[in-house]
Amino acid sequence: MKKLLQSPYSLIFVIAGLVLINWLASQWHARLDLTAEKRYTISSATRELLQSLDEPVTVTVLLDGDLPAGFKKLAGSTRDMLQEFREISGSNIQFFFRQPGQGMHDTLKAELIDSLHSMGINPTNVRARTKAGEGEEQRLVYPGVIFEYQDRVSAVDLLQGQSSVDGINSLNNAEALLEYKLAGAIDKIRRDKVPVVAYLTGNGQPQRYEVYDLIERTLKPDYGFSILPVDSVPVIPDVFDALLIVKPQTGFSEAQKLKIDQYIMRGGKVVWMIDKLYASLDSLQRSQGSFIAFEIGLNLDDLLFKYGVRINADLVQDLNCTQIPLAVGSMGNRPQLQLMPWVYFPLLSSPNDNPISKNLDYVLSQFPQSIDTIKAEGIDKTILLASSVNTRILSTPAMVELNSVKNEEDMKAFTAVHMPVAVLLEGKFSSLFTNRITSGAKDSLTDIYNSPFQPVADSSNKMIVISDGDMVTNFVSQEKGPLQMGENPFTHYQYANKEFFLNCMEYLVGNPGILETRGKDYTLRLLDKKQVDESRSFWQAINIMLPVVLVILFALIYAAVNKRRYAGQKSYRKY
DSSP states (O other): OHHHHHHHHHHHHHHHHHHHHHHHHOOOOOOOOOOOTTOOOHHHHHHHHHHHHOOOOEEEEEESSSSSSSHHHHHHHHHHHHHHHHHHHTTTTTEEEHHHHHHHHTHHHHHHHHHHHTTOOOOEEEEEEETTTTTEEEEEEEOOEEEEEEEEEEEEEEETSSSSTTTHHHHHHHHHHHHHHHHHHHHHHTSSSEEEEEESSSOOOOOGGGHHHIIIITTTTEEEEEEGGGGSSSSSSSSEEEEEHHHHHHHOOOHHHHHHHHHHTTTTTTEOOOOOOEEOHHHHHHHSSEEEEEEEEOOOOHHHHHEEEEEEEEEEEEEEEEEEEEEEEETTTTEEEEEEEEEEEEEBOSSSOOOTTTTTEEEEEEEEOOOEEOTTTTTEEEEEEEEESSSEEESSSSEETOOOOHHHHHHHOOBBOOOOEEEEEEEBBTTTTTTSSSSSHHHHHHHHHSSOOSBOOOOOOEEESSGGGGGGGOOEEETEEEETTTTTTTTOOOOOOHHHHHHHHHHHHHHHHHHHHOOOOOOOOOOOOHHHHHTHHHHHHHHHHHHHHHHHHHHHHHHHHHHHHHHHHHHHHHO
């Protein structure tokens, strides 16, 4: 080794060795996950998915160029994860980083931006530092990823479902969800058979512009979709993997309930989005300031009670709410409008770590009712969405008023905590009609299904009950047409309604293993600003003095060692 180092070619050997090491590192790498939350460990479900790929998936990440620090970190984490994906898949994941519109003419750039918007990738306006001394500038960042497989193309927005005003926490949550977003997109684009979803009609369910975003932009791109008039079929076919019951306005007959019940007993999944009371913003505008919310009479109480929940005839008010324009005065004959908190439109969040609703921005609700969980043998209940710690319940008859919070005494009445609005039910459901159905009806069902009436589900099943039919509807703008679900038409803030709904669908009919990756924690371990300020001088002194002390100490030790070594050599020469 000594001779090698003394060789005139030693420098060449060192450079060649470094090049070889770097090349090997680029081809194979490994990392040891020492984080408490195992943030860098790829789940077994994702590994199985990647190892099953038989054709390449091309991934284009739109995070390149001069990015702000937070987005650079997100881009780096995305690169690391895709690198690991590529190794697990046997190079069937090919990825590239691009800067949208770089080098393009303005016209082509505008077309590209429109194309990205149609794919669900929306820009984020951020402030970024310019050159030294030039301050800051506004810059558009497209935190999106495009996937290509065979002739299919899909895209995901890495910040979809995250708060646009929460800065570093939103980017942190986006990093926590990287595996879920990337693996979920790969899983969907390679599916040869997609789940089929039925949208039940026949009881006044909306079918036009108010559910345009739900049907056209959310369901149809990723699922088989069909409108199903409940009275047009003798039974709900098991070809449908899931059934959506969205904001019915008229009561269900016993025959209709029996169809739904037996669909559930035979393994069908249901998402209930129910308004028990009739209350709408249009009613408030027509009544000029107040109206009484009344019960619709859907005749679903006994069915839902049997499955394990009860939607109460009340309204949930919450101080944590969105804003709508309210009259705060007048100028001449024209009212002066101002955006004010509207307690009837609560902002909901997850009270636990369920992967469906964890790491999401707030979900916007409109006149929701509270839900009670009922004892039902063999049924597990999980609260998915609930109100905040500043909630008030209005029992029927509920008076809806523009100025419902008038003084400090009203504020003190918001003492209820985390009232459930969305509940997941899992287990072996029992039929409501076990002791209610006639023998003739049983025989008819036997003829249709080629199997007898089922009093109990054969296996564990699951459903989701939401006490707000408007959670998946959209407002309609005269200028823009149908908006996105969860978009406040007055502030144009986009809440996480769509992300929550898609997570519900994925949990019911998708790959549950992939969805479980949403449960990952990604803890920001930030310094305590108060302690930093208090100990700033001490640590500055340490940072300045310690290197100096270490250099001096090294010099003294080096001098002492040399002195001793040369002293020994002189003694040897003397003899």
